[in-house]
Amino acid sequence: MSNQEIDELRAKIDNVNLQLLKLINERGQLVQEIGEIKKSLGLEMYDPIRERDMLNLIANYNEGPFEIATMQHIFKEIFKAGIELIEDDHRKALLVSRKKKPENTVVQIDGEAIGREKKTIIAGPCAVESFEQVEAVAIALKSQGLSIMRGGAFKPRTSPYDFQGLGFEGLKILRAVADKHDMKVVTEIVNPAHVEEALNYIDVIQIGARNMQNFELLKEVGSQKKPVLLKRGLSATIQEFIYAAEYIMSQGNGNIILCERGIRTYEKATRNTLDITAVPILKKETHLPVLVDVTHSTGRKDLLLPAAKAALAIEADGIMVEVHPDPAVALSDAMQQLNIPEFEHFMNSLKSSRLLAAD
Ligand code: PEP
Ligand code: MN
Numbered sequence: 001m002s003n004q005e006i007d008e009l010r011a012k013i014d015n016v017n018l019q020l021l022k023l024i025n026e027r028g029q030l031v032q033e034i035g036e037i038k039k040s041l042g043l044e045m046y047d048p049i050r051e052r053d054m055l056n057l058i059a060n061y062n063e064g065p066f067e068i069a070t071m072q073h074i075f076k077e078i079f080k081a082g083i084e085l086i087e088d089d090h091r092k093a094l095l096v097s098r099k100k101k102p103e104n105t106v107v108q109i110d111g112e113a114i115g116r117e118k119k120t121i122i123a124g125p126c127a128v129e130s131f132e133q134v135e136a137v138a139i140a141l142k143s144q145g146l147s148i149m150r151g152g153a154f155k156p157r158t159s160p161y162d163f164q165g166l167g168f169e170g171l172k173i174l175r176a177v178a179d180k181h182d183m184k185v186v187t188e189i190v191n192p193a194h195v196e197e198a199l200n201y202i203d204v205i206q207i208g209a210r211n212m213q214n215f216e217l218l219k220e221v222g223s224q225k226k227p228v229l230l231k232r233g234l235s236a237t238i239q240e241f242i243y244a245a246e247y248i249m250s251q252g253n254g255n256i257i258l259c260e261r262g263i264r265t266y267e268k269a270t271r272n273t274l275d276i277t278a279v280p281i282l283k284k285e286t287h288l289p290v291l292v293d294v295t296h297s298t299g300r301k302d303l304l305l306p307a308a309k310a311a312l313a314i315e316a317d318g319i320m321v322e323v324h325p326d327p328a329v330a331l332s333d334a335m336q337q338l339n340i341p342e343f344e345h346f347m348n349s350l351k352s353s354r355l356l357a358a359d
Contacts, residue, residue: 003039023243024078028085035086045086053299058099080177094172094286096154096242096256101287107227107255109184109203112147114227114257115289120318122186122229122344124150126333127163128170133292134177136325140340142181144347148204149178150320155332156210163331167232168194171201178203186229192220199226207260209234209296212244231293234264237280242286247283258290259320262297271299271336274307279316299336305349312355346358 038045058075059068068072093099106115114120121144124137128151138149153170155163166173174185189195190211198205204227211217212233221228228248232241243356245256260279274297274331282290292311294304308319324330324337338346351358 013284019091026266027078028082030084033083038086046083054079074296081083086345094242094246095254096286096288098243098285098287103287105254105256105287105289107257107289109148109227114183114291114319115317119312119316120148120289120291121146121350121356122150122318122320122345123323124186125152125324125330126295126322126337127155127331128173128187128190129150129166129331131173131177131203133325134173135180136340137182137323138177138181140343141183144344147182148186149174150206150322151271152188152332154190155190156190156208157332168201171198175201189221189310190214190217192217195220195224199224200247202226204229204257207231207244209236212236215247218244219248222248222252222253225253225255227255227257228253229259229291231259231261232263232275232278236263236271238281238285241278241282245286245288256288257317258286259293260290260297260316261293262318270297270303271298274298274310276310276314279311279314290319291320292316293320294321295333295336296324301336301342304336304338305346308346308350309353309355312350 008264035045055072055075058071062068071072104115106113111295112120123141123146125133128134134149134151141147141149146357151170151174153165153167153174155165170309171187174187177183177186183203186204186206187202188206188208189198190208195205198241205221206229207214207217207221209231210233212231230245230248231243236244241258245258248256260275262270262274265273267273279290282288292307294307298304298307304321308321311319321343322333323339323340323343325340327334327337327339328338328353350356
């Protein structure tokens with residue numbers, strides 16, 4: 001076969017390609033017309049019975065050389081493109097997605113903004129143990145210019161025999177200390193039935209890693225207005241994390257702060273593996289602020305500062321870190337909480353690294 005013959009055949013193929021192009025677009029226009037009618041009648045765009053009929057027609061009329069399965073595969077792609085053309089692009093985009101809302105969400109916590117240029121540091125004990133313990137931490141936070149304190153009152157512990165938290169008594173302690181020192185409180189709620197009562201005491205509801213897919217809890221916190229700090233599940237993919245946030249937002253509450261807290265991997269050097277690139281991915285895919293919990297992700301005091309620096313450098317909106325006046329006797333996470341001088345050193349190092357504004 002000469003080169004000239006190849007060129008002639010190629011010209012014919014180009015011609016067929018152009019005809020296909022025209023026909024596929026013509027088909028798209030017809031689909032759009034049907035789409036408009038279906039929309040006005042309130043009908044579903046995708047009709048599996050109609051699709052089956054079209055595939056049968058193709059099978060009946062296929063004369064080869066392509067096999068029926070091959071042709072059906074190609075046509076299914078064309079059908080899919082048609083449906084995508086008419087489905088409301090807006091409806092498909094998640095509420096938490098940047099596609100839906102290009103500008104950043106700034107979560108307001110009673111005058112404190114999370115998600116603006118100024119980074120947020122949320123610190124406090126793993127668990128609330130007493131008024132004195134929480135107050136000692138509050139004073140240390142205040143002297144560093146911080147105003148959002150964390151502390152667990154309902155502790156989801158691995159062993160049922162470990163300290164489970166002070167419950168509502170703990171929430172009352174948090175509120176009393178916060179009011180005395182003009183601070184805000186972030187605390188975990190684990191039971192949907194506790195949400196309403198807890199709202200009397202707290203400023204931000206934390207959903208812990210173990211409850212990221214507790215859908216009833218997500219729906220409950222979504223149906224009220226307080227900001228929600230949602231932690232990534234122990235083994236959750238970023239997509240699952242985003243869907244968990246969508247559960248909250250779909251109920252009407254868009255005040256969501258995401259928190260990367262490490263995921264479980266085979267690595268044992270750290271308690272979890274901090275997925276640092278989850279931060280820019282979440283910020284790209286969603287419009288929500290993203291924090292990094294350096295305590296639970298690393299589980300190691302010596303890694304808190306480098307992990308916090310990495311988080312700020314990769315443009316997280318802030319950090320969560322655990323602080324206890326006497327970690328050696330803490331009722332939970334004794335190994336990884338900073339004592340107050342260590343916390344001061346942590347804060348001063350971040351400020352002098354210029355990753356955190358010194359104010
Ligand atoms: C916590 O922040 O108190 C906590 C239990 O963290 P996580 O849910 O991320 O394990
Ligand atoms: Mn802890």
